[in-house]
Amino acid sequence: MKEKLEELKRHLAEVYDLENVTSLLYWDQSTYMPKGGAAARGRQLGTMEKLVHEKMTDLQIGRLLEELTPYGESLEYDSDEAALIRVTRRKYERAAKVPAAFMAEMSNHFADTYQVWTEARPADNFAKVEPFLEKTLDYSRRLAEYFPYNHIADPLIGYSDEGMTVSTLRPLFQDLREQLVPLVKAVTDRADVENTCLRQTFPEKEQWQFGMDVIRQLGYDFDRGRQDKTHHPFMTKFSLGDVRITTRVKENQLEEALLSTIHEAGHAMYEQGIQMELEGTPLASGTSSGVHESQSRLWENIVGRSRGFWEHFYPKLQEVFPEQLGAVSLDAFHRAVNKVEPSLIRTDADELTYNLHVMIRFDLELALLEGKMAVKDLPEAWRERYKADLGVFDPGDKNGVLQDVHWFAGTIGGSFQGYTLGNILSAQFYDAALRAHPEIPDQIRKGEFSTLHGWLKENLYRHGSKYTAMEITKRATGSPLTIQPYIAYLKNKFGELCGLNG
Amino acid sequence: MKEKLEELKRHLAEVYDLENVTSLLYWDQSTYMPKGGAAARGRQLGTMEKLVHEKMTDLQIGRLLEELTPYGESLEYDSDEAALIRVTRRKYERAAKVPAAFMAEMSNHFADTYQVWTEARPADNFAKVEPFLEKTLDYSRRLAEYFPYNHIADPLIGYSDEGMTVSTLRPLFQDLREQLVPLVKAVTDRADVENTCLRQTFPEKEQWQFGMDVIRQLGYDFDRGRQDKTHHPFMTKFSLGDVRITTRVKENQLEEALLSTIHEAGHAMYEQGIQMELEGTPLASGTSSGVHESQSRLWENIVGRSRGFWEHFYPKLQEVFPEQLGAVSLDAFHRAVNKVEPSLIRTDADELTYNLHVMIRFDLELALLEGKMAVKDLPEAWRERYKADLGVFDPGDKNGVLQDVHWFAGTIGGSFQGYTLGNILSAQFYDAALRAHPEIPDQIRKGEFSTLHGWLKENLYRHGSKYTAMEITKRATGSPLTIQPYIAYLKNKFGELCGLNG
Structure with missing residues (x-):
């Protein structure tokens, strides 16, 4: 059995290499590739994804997994080997359901769509990308049809948040929405926060350097990573x-680059924290989109927008930008960074309204997949929902339906639920860390993050994908997914900030 | 047959994609990869090269080639299709001789060696890389043994300069040497050229920008390329x-970055000039190492070190560096850029002594492969030859045997002859272009390069690998490889510069 396991690992290491090489193609596409490289890059991605799929669905892997499954079940559930066999089997079975040619064709289409989107967005030209999106919807449906499902979005959701379905997410989001809407109203009624201090001119070079210094201090390891500029921030692993x-830097929007740098560093610290023993296997990555997002949001929001964080970092920021911030108090700055204001752009949204952005996308995805809405009606539906849910309106599509890359580089369906799951889980994990180490907030005030980082590594990061999102949540926090810590966190934070509790 | 040809092209396009993806892995390794990525990168390169080799030696390709060969021979020799079948068959047969596992193991070893070299070189520590080089020699020999040969270096030379062998190269180099040595002596006896004007401080940013402007004007297309910083300059294609x-920039060595930028742009213009119809096939790349180098050297030396080039560009360079160059005359600058001085570093060498550097490497490679010299004796042998041939001495290895990447990232054997072949051919091609367009030197004086670039595209670049080095040399210049134009060019140029003719 040991020998068979080694053979399995050899196969998996090859798949792992090819997947990571594919990620490098994407990274280069967004960072440094000249535009003349676009056409060939699409073909290269298609070729690689086809290969990955072929190798991952190799019958030899299936045979080995079948032979190894009883052995895996005889091992301790928590052992790396048991997890490897168990998790790989789930991934194998999912991959084996979809023909390699279909996957290649689809990813080729995604590459083309992405390229068109990069031109359509700045030109505010939805029509240009509409026919591509039509095809994307078709591909998304066809992909889902390879699986059994209750709701056609379920298989797509399963790709990123295994175990989650429309029937569990809808009531969860409904619950959250019922608590959020009155909170948003109370906060925006009560306080008219000034954030013009963030809208001065902050030269790019200094912003970039400050962000780099912050994440180094949080625990991002630059010997095992780097940061580059792109239109849309992301984390990737080779x-x-x-x-x-x-990340990207906007000179007149100080919080944008810094918080997105911290956000992506949160994702990256999760991956950097995975134990080396899992390298080269399907276990060597975060376990789900929601759990991944919980870490970006924990570091970005719960840490990066907290009073304690700025007690430490604000004097340093003032030193970098003395003219702009010398006369702005810590309190005023902290309130500005936490200004709640319904807006058009998801990635710029405050903590409270953010989930409303996500739910709009989630609902529109479902409507498209269910055939209740046509792609051509999407821009208008988008505008209507933004008006109804957030009270904001923009006649264009650049800051509307064209704002997020997701539908223009992947499927429609399964792309957005992870963001809200992540917000919910960020508070649940942080809450558990605080119970174990009540000294964490005091440490943050001093610019020390290693206790928090250490708890997260120990209880979450190092395990990679050994456990499902639900398993790791239960193990690390002692309870299943719950919105209570998140709601308590928001009420407490914004209560203090806006004097709602007083 | 048309259908079989299409099937062959599909296979070849996949190989082409995988090769180009592999090149991206190398590019990233040298430009942006953090050091933590090194171990995995080695594995990824191994995995990719194994795949490329497997795909290239797929029996299906062999079968298709066999069926298509009579058809290919029935077509016009100059047709793209005939060339595709003919050239692919040669490449296939070469690839099929070497087992995939051996290739993977060897390229893994090269990646490890490269990593060690990047640390050993700055530390001037040959011992650190010596055991790796021992293995490289062993791999090089074993690779050669898969082929029939007269001299063990022949198969390795054949990889980069097909058709060339030790028995043709030795007399050719001997001939050249006999003409070069007295010329070097005459030039260094006659003139004591001052080049301290190039040794002032020239800030990196301005040097970089000037180089970018120059190559744009020569014809390098930035929509289909870009330039990044590395320790060792190179050209690569995706x-x-x-x-x-x-490229790399040295602030106290003005000619270094500019000339290496032009050099690499010369390689790149060759590749960018290949006709799009050949994309995705083995024909879509330069035909040999020697012909490739002829283009980098033509642009770097024959153009970039010429009086006419500087008549146009020197006033612009003076504008960029008024303090450093304001008082230096065009004549003095032009002489400085062409200073002949035996030195330690090949890539810094002047046009006259450059080939002596190459011949030392060529002879040492042969001695190692023939078993006449041990790897451990290489540093000393290097020093002795430099003293004997160039009259220079350095007790360290950093600027000795460790200076070039080639043996530390590939085989020993076949790595260097292309440089001298390139020098010879650069003059032969330029001579032919002049015969067709005697107005070229006048145009260069005005900063116009399109006639020269156009002639090269038409007669050389667009053909990619359709013709062998010997074929294309004959077609483009009307005669087989000859050192006469090169010797005439050098005698004329340095005669004028040093008043040898007068």
């Missing part, structure tokens, strides 16, 4: 020793 | 639409 992030 | 170059 091995456990090479986990990169990207 | 598709005909994405041909990148790299």
